[in-house]
Amino acid sequence: MTEVALVTGASSGVGEALAPLLAARGYRVYGMSRRPVDLKGVTSLPADVTDALSLVQATDRIIAETGRLDIVLHCAGIGGAGPVEQMPTERARKIMDTNFWGSWNLCQATLLHLRKSPRGRLVLVGSIAGFMGIPFRGAYCASKAALKTMTDSLRLEVQGTDLQVTMVAPGDIATNSIATQYRQPAEDLDPIYQARYRKADDGMASNVDAGMSATHVAEEIYRIMNRDSLKPYYVVGQFVQKASTVASRWLPGRLWEKVLAKYYE
Numbered sequence: 001m002t003e004v005a006l007v008t009g010a011s012s013g014v015g016e017a018l019a020p021l022l023a024a025r026g027y028r029v030y031g032m033s034r035r036p037v038d039l040k041g042v043t044s045l046p047a048d049v050t051d052a053l054s055l056v057q058a059t060d061r062i063i064a065e066t067g068r069l070d071i072v073l074h075c076a077g078i079g080g081a082g083p084v085e086q087m088p089t090e091r092a093r094k095i096m097d098t099n100f101w102g103s104w105n106l107c108q109a110t111l112l113h114l115r116k117s118p119r120g121r122l123v124l125v126g127s128i129a130g131f132m133g134i135p136f137r138g139a140y141c142a143s144k145a146a147l148k149t150m151t152d153s154l155r156l157e158v159q160g161t162d163l164q165v166t167m168v169a170p171g172d173i174a175t176n177s178i179a180t181q182y183r184q185p186a187e188d189l190d191p192i193y194q195a196r197y198r199k200a201d202d203g204m205a206s207n208v209d210a211g212m213s214a215t216h217v218a219e220e221i222y223r224i225m226n227r228d229s230l231k232p233y234y235v236v237g238q239f240v241q242k243a244s245t246v247a248s249r250w251l252p253g254r255l256w257e258k259v260l261a262k263y264y265e
């Protein structure tokens with residue numbers, strides 16, 4: 001039986017690389033994003049993850065057309081930059097709405113069907129930023145940390161079913177995400193922040209430009225989803241990025257903070 005997969009974030013970046021990759025490997029694939037997609041072998045399924053009803057309708061369409069849903073690879077997400085003190089709250093809230101509540105909505109719309117699959121897989125794309133508080137990316141880091149914790153809860157809740165859940169936490173990926181995200185203009189900020197904000201934000205943009213290719217991350221996600229038994233999370237990135245997620249948990253708090261501060265100095 002052909003397995004049915006839903007890939008979110010299919011109009012750009014990782015999702016755009018992953019959806020046709022799955023189609024080429026024999027899955028029946030639906031690609032979701034707000035913009036329609038035109039990708040080989042992929043059925044476009046426009047929906048907004050912040051709109052719970054649109055996700056239920058999209059899932060109902062998949063079930064009506066195929067009778068099943070085996071795999072959900074959730075790549076939709078947004079970034080954003082600004083200091084906690086001054087970033088407009090509606091911008092921060094949009095990040096949380098998309099990255100955390102969007103994932104929550106997606107779970108509520110799809111879990112019932114995924115649980116019915118004999119080999120259900122749910123892969124939620126987080127970030128290494130969910131393991132640490134990067135300066136001037138507080139809303140984004142918080143949204144990915146919340147996603148990680150939700151994934152941990154969900155894994156325990158579905159124990160004993162055939163569904164496996166994991167989070168993939170990538171480091172920098174060279175996609176359009178920096179170009180499309182909200183980055184607060186430095187000149188709007190209090191002077192105490194301006195120089196450090198510019199440096200951190202420019203550094204982030206050049207790290208993303210020099211990051212892994214979306215195709216590489218898509219291949220990694222494909223490899224992970226096909227493992228027999230999924231771990232709670234997988235970090236995908238350079239050695240130093242993988243090491244940072246370990247150090248953030250094991251180093252004493254002040255020492256880890258010094259390491260991060262030095263990096264962003």
Ligand SMILES: NC(=O)c1ccc[n+]([C@@H]2O[C@H](COP(=O)([O-])OP(=O)(O)OC[C@H]3O[C@@H](n4cnc5c(N)ncnc54)[C@H](OP(=O)(O)O)[C@@H]3O)[C@@H](O)[C@H]2O)c1
Nearest residue numbers: 009011012013014033034035048049076077172173175177
């Ligand atoms: N790029 C990086 O360096 C990096 C690093 C670590 C983690 N990540 C994470 O990896 C994932 C993929 O990132 P990317 O770089 O591939 O991003 P991207 O190129 O900016 O693509 C983001 C995708 O999410 C979709 N999306 C955004 N808001 C949505 C909404 N409300 N409803 C439905 N779809 C929505 C976009 O489609 P529409 O605009 O058409 O809706 C687009 O297809 C994200 O979760 C991101 O946080 C990225």
